[in-house]
Amino acid sequence: MSTSKSIQMILARQLASSIATPILLVDAGGALIYFNEPAEAIFNQRFDETGEMSSGEWTALIAAVDDERNPLPPENRPMMRVLIERHPVSQTMWTRSSDGEWRHLHITAFPLIGEKNVLFGAMSIFWEI
Amino acid sequence: MKVTLWGTRGSLAAPGPETARYGGNTSCVGVRGREGSVLVLDAGTGIRRLGASLDASLRRIDILLTHMHMDHIQGLGFFSPLYHPDLDVHIWGPASTNLSLRERLMRYLSPPLFPVSLRELPCAITLHEVPCGEVDIGEFRVSTALVCHPGPTVGYRIAEARGSVLTYLPDHEPALGALTFPSLPRAWTSGGSLAAEADLLIHDSQYNSHEYLGHVGWGHSSLKQTLDFATLSEVKQLVPFHHDPGHTDADLDLLMEEAIAYANPAYRVCPGVEGATFEI
Numbered sequence: 001m002s003t004s005k006s007i008q009m010i011l012a013r014q015l016a017s018s019i020a021t022p023i024l025l026v027d028a029g030g031a032l033i034y035f036n037e038p039a040e041a042i043f044n045q046r047f048d049e050t051g052e053m054s055s056g057e058w059t060a061l062i063a064a065v066d067d068e069r070n071p072l073p074p075e076n077r078p079m080m081r082v083l084i085e086r087h088p089v090s091q092t093m094w095t096r097s098s099d100g101e102w103r104h105l106h107i108t109a110f111p112l113i114g115e116k117n118v119l120f121g122a123m124s125i126f127w128e129i
Numbered sequence: 130m131k132v133t134l135w136g137t138r139g140s141l142a143a144p145g146p147e148t149a150r151y152g153g154n155t156s157c158v159g160v161r162g163r164e165g166s167v168l169v170l171d172a173g174t175g176i177r178r179l180g181a182s183l184d185a186s187l188r189r190i191d192i193l194l195t196h197m198h199m200d201h202i203q204g205l206g207f208f209s210p211l212y213h214p215d216l217d218v219h220i221w222g223p224a225s226t227n228l229s230l231r232e233r234l235m236r237y238l239s240p241p242l243f244p245v246s247l248r249e250l251p252c253a254i255t256l257h258e259v260p261c262g263e264v265d266i267g268e269f270r271v272s273t274a275l276v277c278h279p280g281p282t283v284g285y286r287i288a289e290a291r292g293s294v295l296t297y298l299p300d301h302e303p304a305l306g307a308l309t310f311p312s313l314p315r316a317w318t319s320g321g322s323l324a325a326e327a328d329l330l331i332h333d334s335q336y337n338s339h340e341y342l343g344h345v346g347w348g349h350s351s352l353k354q355t356l357d358f359a360t361l362s363e364v365k366q367l368v369p370f371h372h373d374p375g376h377t378d379a380d381l382d383l384l385m386e387e388a389i390a391y392a393n394p395a396y397r398v399c400p401g402v403e404g405a406t407f408e409i
Contacts (some may be wrong), residue, residue, distance in 0.1 A: 004315075004322035008237035013317065042280055115281070121404040 008112050008120045009033065018058030022126035024077050028119045041060075042126060044097040055080070063096040078109040082122040086111050094129065104129040130271075130289055130409055132329060133159040136175020139300070139335050139349070139371035139402040140200050147377040152403020154178070155200040156299045156371060158289060158331060168174050169298045170331075171195055175403065176204035183210060191266050192260075194222030195299055196282035197233050204330075206232075206243045214251040217264075221257045221273075223281035228259045247383040248350065259283050275301045277319035278348035286323040293409045295318075296327040296364070298372045305346060306353045311361045324362035331401065332358065334369035352384055355394040359408025366409075367394070370401040 004099035005013075009025065013034045016023035022039035026032050032053045034051050043068060053061075059074040064070055074080050078089045088110040096102045136154030139233040144153035155173030158180075169179060171191045183190070190210055192210045195201055210216050231247070234256075238247040247254070257264075260283050272286040276298060284298040302320040304310035315321035324330050335349035349366075350358070352369055359367040372381055385400045399405065 004274075005317055007277060007319055010317060010319050011277065011306070021256060041334075114275075115224065 002080045005030070005033070006114070006120050008114050012112060012121075012123055024126070025121060026055070026078065026083070026124075027121040028083065030074075030083055032058040035119070039104060039126065042097060042103065044099040046127055061097060065094045067094070069075070069094070078107045079122055079124050082109045082111050082124075086113070086119060118120060130293060130295065131289070131406060132331075133161075133179075133406045134175075134294055134331075134368070134370075134401055134403055135159055135368055136171075136173040136280075137403050138173075138188040138200075138373055139333070139376055141374045142174045142200075143374035147379075148374075150378040150402065151372055151376075151381050152401060153398070155203065156195075157204060158265070158297060160269075162268040164288065166269060167191070168193055168266065168269065168271075168287065170210060171299060172203070172205040173200050174207075177207045177209075180207075183390065186384050187216065188223045189217040189219070189267070189330045191219045191221065191226075193285050193297075194220065195284065195297070196223060196278065196280055198280070199237075201299070202234070202237055206238060206245060209245070210252075211250045211252050214253075216252045217253045217255070219255045219257060221259050221266075221271075223260070223275070223283050224258045225281050229314075230256050243343045243379045258347045272323060272383060274320070274323055276323070277305050282348070284320050284323045286327070294327045294329075295409060296324040296330045296332075296362075298324065298330070298332045300348055301333045301358075302346070302348045302350055303358050304350065310354055311357050315361055318358070320358070321362060324358070324364060327362065327364045329366045329368065329407055330362065330364040331370045332360055333371045334401075335373045337348040337372050337388075340373070348385070352388040353392065356394055356398070357397075358387060359396060360392075360394060365394055366397045366399065366407070368401045368405075368407070372401065 016036040023036045025034040064072040081089045090108040092106050106127040112120045136157035137152050154175035157173045157175030158170040158173040159179045160168040190378040195215050263272045270288045273283045278282045278300045287295045332355045333350045334355040336351045338351045340349035
């Protein structure tokens with residue numbers, strides 16, 4: 001069973017679960033703790049099947065390249081940049097999951113910071129271009 | 130520990146013959162440990178009578194505020210121990226992102242809302258901002274966490290060394306936004322870790338199921354949701370609390386009877402009645 005979540009993450013998940021746009025949630029360590037139903041197409045898997053995944057696990061599921069088709073290492077992808085830089089990030093990239101299909105995405109990610117400047121994690125919204 | 134309900138009403142004090150049995154005072158619960166430590170959970174209007182019941186030899190008292198809505202702090206200025214110069218009063222409560230706990234309390238405890246300012250009170254006051262993880266208060270280990278309710282609001286889990294656990298979630302809407310409730314595991318439910326396997330859970334049950342539909346997002350639960358939350362939390366005993374000021378004793382009797390019969394819970398349910406005491 002997963003560890004107890006902060007109210008900030010609980011409310012973020014509730015919001016994501018009621019939004020028709022693909023949304024990912026990661027904790028402060030980069031582990032993927034939730035993705036909503038519209039995001040299942042990006043992973044080609046359902047969250048109910050994958051459950052939570054470490055940062056290494058979930059970034060390995062998705063190949064990512066920039067607009068010049070240069071591979072993007074995990075630390076240069078929006079979610080990890082947000083956690084490192086602690087400010088919002090917006091960038092376009094191409095991704096491919098196990099279905100083999102490349103998707104051109106605009107991703108906006110932002111940190112979830114609570115009282116006393118505690119970083120709880122980050123949320124990202126995917127927009128297919 | 131001995132737990133006494135001094136105020137069980139939510140939102141607004143509701144005195145009158147039609148509410149005399151469940152009580153009209155707003156949220157306040159007294160907790161006394163076996164070694165004499167005294168905690169006061171919230172400072173609704175019920176705190177006035179609690180203050181009058183305290184032993185004059187008491188030297189420290191801890192007031193644990195869940196949030197700053199009026200029904201949870203209105204009695205503070207009428208809590209007689211605040212006017213005893215030889216008493217240490219520790220007040221625990223949430224700050225906001227912009228205001229400290231002191232600044233938030235001062236908004237009430239200062240003119241024009243109240244004639245006496247916080248800094249003029251004769252007792253020795255120490256303020257503690259929550260949530261602050263786990264902390265020892267007297268013989269109790271107290272855990273705090275933010276929970277789902279408008280504005281910064283915490284719940285408290287109070288554990289004795291011998292293992293008894295009281296969880297206090299008087300204003301709580303864990304079902305907010307869920308298509309069905311409960312549908313997620315405890316870790317993903319507001320208040321879930323605070324209430325897990327508690328010996329006694331005191332929990333918001335402001336509405337009936339029909340009323341809740343008209344108050345989604347107001348930060349409160351229906352009695353049915355409370356029963357479901359208690360089941361998810363695997364508590365041993367539940368006290369439905371924070372009754373709507375519009376609910377009469379007869380309304381509450383019927384509401385409790387129907388909801389409990391429908392849910393058939395595996396734990397004991399004792400409706401929150403002013404003056405009731407529990408030994409856990």
